[in-house]
Amino acid sequence: MQDSTIMVERTAMPVTAPVRALARRIQGKHADHVVHGVKTVIAALLTWAVVAPWVPQNQPYPAVATAVLMVNASTVYESVRKAAQSVVARIAGLILALVTARLLGPTAGAVTVIALIAVLAGPRRTADDRLQIASTAVIALTVTATDPMGHLLYPVLQTLTGAVAGIAVNALVLPPLYLNESDSALRDLAEALGSLLHDMGSGLARRQLTSKGYAWLHQARALDKRLTHAEQQVQQADESLRWNTRCVAHARRRNTAHADSDAFKVLRGIAIQVRGIARTLADSHDGHTDHHLGQQFLDRYSEALHLAAAAVQDSVTTRLTADPSHASPRERLRTAIDGTLTWHHAMTDMIGQGQLTKPGAWHVYGSLMTDLERLLTDLDHAHKH
Missing domain, CATH: 1.20.58.220 (Phosphate transport system protein phou homolog 2; domain 2)
Structure with missing residues (x-):
């Protein structure tokens, strides 16, 4: 009968090892929160400084909101992807609002048409994209009826400027x-x-x-x-x-x-x-x-x-x-x-x-x-x- 001669070495794991690992994780998460906070403030202030001088009534809130969203994306690649989707959805929603306002005016019928078009837009768009298009179109429905081109141009420029500012800060200031x-x-x-x-x-x-x-x-x-x-x-x-x-x-x-x-x-x-x-x-x-x-x-x-x-x-x-x-x-x-x-x-x-x-x-x-x-x-x- 052949016996095994392999000796197994058993070593006890130090009790403090998991504690040290947990402490490192907590410190890492705290540092991440600080970095995200600083980057968010930088992106918001930068966007406000760039957009406020030329936006009507000095209200660049959509641009700032877009910048904050992009700078807090999990990765630089994700911020670029989200920015592209947001800009495309905003443009699609504003164009949809402009067309329906021209044809039906700011009425309940226009809202119904926007909802139906957004739902039946096709399988290539995700549910989030359709929802963003529909919400943008409904919000912009009244203003596009009164001043179509002005209210079609400024939201797009604000979204684009905020997206660029958010991506730039996310990519240049300690990218995740x-x-x-x-x-x-x-x-x-x-x-x-x-x-x-x-x-x-x-x-x-x-x-x-x-x-x-x-x-x-x-x-x-x-x-x-x-x-x-x-x-x-x-x-x-x-x-x-x-x-x-x-x-x-x-x-x-x-x-x-x-x-x-x-x-x-x-x-x-x-x-x-x-x-x-x-x-x-x-x-x-x-x-x-x-x-x-x-x-x-x-x-x-x-x-x-x-x-x-x-x-x-x-x-x-x-x-x-x-x-x-x-x-x-x-x-x-x-x-x-x-x-x-x-x-x-x-x-x-x-x-x-x-x-x-x-x-x-x-x-x-x-x-x-x-x-x-x-x-x-x-x-x-x-x-x-």
């Missing part, structure tokens, strides 16, 4: 980047995956499969929320780099965003395998099955899960470490992958030679080994690239 949020989400996801793998490994070693099998499956299914959150953060970080002036001075930021995207793809694949492992372990001790796993296999499989947990957590640490001098995470990752691969090959040979007890559970052994092999393949591929 979400790389830290993306990194944090990926680390949280990797930590959750590694923690579940480690918990399953410890449970198997302590003969707790029967009592904890379904709890592990529930935790694995709950990972979907973390996956969704991480994907959203990675996408937002990638979008925040588009047309961002801070990336000109920090070229490595874009490489970091690409690394985040690649790391998420790896973790998404690992999450699928972790869920498969949890499902197989839960089913193996279902009262309706007769293919319970042998403890000999589970003892050795627990060692592999501990190693896989360390490899998963170190994989994100390695990919998100920009300084190549940080060799320790890479070495730990390589050691964990090599150790688990060695175990995997040994156990595969034992299964093939029929050296394990419970031979009737060979298909369950195969499922667990296949999920682990795919998990290791994803980690190994990510490490090599």
Whole structure:
């Protein structure tokens, strides 16, 4: 009988680590609020100074409102997209108001026609665009009837000026980047995956499969929320780099965003395998099955899960470490992958030679080994690239 010689190192996580992480997040959010407040004031005052001298009755409120909306967009790209939609919707609404006022006058019939046209405008426009067109047209209906061209020109110029001012401030004054949020989400996801793998490994070693099998499956299914959150953060970080002036001075930021995207793809694949492992372990001790796993296999499989947990957590640490001098995470990752691969090959040979007890559970052994092999393949591929 072949025994495993792989030793699993268990390290306790400092209690203060989550506290420090929470403190950093609170400080980061507070700083973000201050930056948004300063940028909003700058955009509002700049727009007022530019628009007030030429707008009728010295009331540039629509321009200021547009500037505030654009400067508070989540990214520079988003502010440009919103500005284009707002200007187009405002022009469409004013033209619609001008046409209906000429044909029907400022009457209930004109309002009805505007509502019908906005609702039936076509599938290419979103509901928000149609609503903005309709509201703009209804508000401008009376004034366009009395002074069509003047009240058609000034709102468009105000919207355009406010949009330009808001975009300029958003792009030039500390444009938003979400790389830290993306990194944090990926680390949280990797930590959750590694923690579940480690918990399953410890449970198997302590003969707790029967009592904890379904709890592990529930935790694995709950990972979907973390996956969704991480994907959203990675996408937002990638979008925040588009047309961002801070990336000109920090070229490595874009490489970091690409690394985040690649790391998420790896973790998404690992999450699928972790869920498969949890499902197989839960089913193996279902009262309706007769293919319970042998403890000999589970003892050795627990060692592999501990190693896989360390490899998963170190994989994100390695990919998100920009300084190549940080060799320790890479070495730990390589050691964990090599150790688990060695175990995997040994156990595969034992299964093939029929050296394990419970031979009737060979298909369950195969499922667990296949999920682990795919998990290791994803980690190994990510490490090599």
